Amino acid sequence: MPIRVVVCDDQELVRTGFVTIIDAQPDLVVVGEAADGEEAVRVTRRERPDVVVMDIRMPLLDGIEATRRIAGPHISDAARVLVVTTFSLDGLVYDALRAGASGFLLKDARPAELTEAIRTIAAGDSLIAPAVTRTLIGRYGDRLRPSVQDAAIFEALTAREREVLILVAEGLSNAEIAAQLVISHETVKTYVSRILTKLQVRDRVQAVVLAHRAGLAAWS
DSSP states (O other), X not given: OOEEEEEEOSOHHXXXXXXXXXXXXXXXXXXXXXXXXXXXXXXXXXXXXXXXXEOSOOSSSOHHHHHHHHHSTTXXXXXXXXXXXXXXXXXXXXXXXXXXXXXEEETTSOHHHHHHHHHHHHTTXXXXXXXXXXXXXXHHGGGOOOOHXXXXXXXXXXXXXXXXXXXXXXXXXHHHHHHHHTOOHHHHHHHHHHHHHHHTOSSHHHHHHHHHHTTGGGGO
């Protein structure tokens, strides 16, 4: 079965471009479109797609609130959301990730990067470019206020798991972590899986947000 996708963007030209790129792939199919946030919520709830491609700036209801309503932490059977927007809006990306987005991609990404991002998120993984992670944390670190409640949950992690999480939070990919720690790629995947389970988060994006809120930088 192909991966079912809903595309949400208020600019018809952009939305049509995404649809064309996605539908050209044999394993992907667009099952719905939305031009505003309220429509995005309705279409997602009706179609139950594998991935929602979501713009942030949309009329009636912005992409952040739309993401919260379909992928928030208290939503059962939450959708997996790929936020696709411009770098000029990166002040809102942190809020989108907190709202439940599973990944973030810039609108100037190549078509192949978009389709691969959709496949990655549909497979249950998350995606956020390392450079974007560093930029967001660097620019908006003052919004990531440490919390005693957040910090306490990390006590369940082993020393090695904390080490891996620090590298994840710095934006390193699994392959880069494997090279730096001189362990196999599969071992890194196992550590990441354990970390997500212990932190009770859905994916590595949420783990990164939680880690920085808890003052992860102080560990390194």
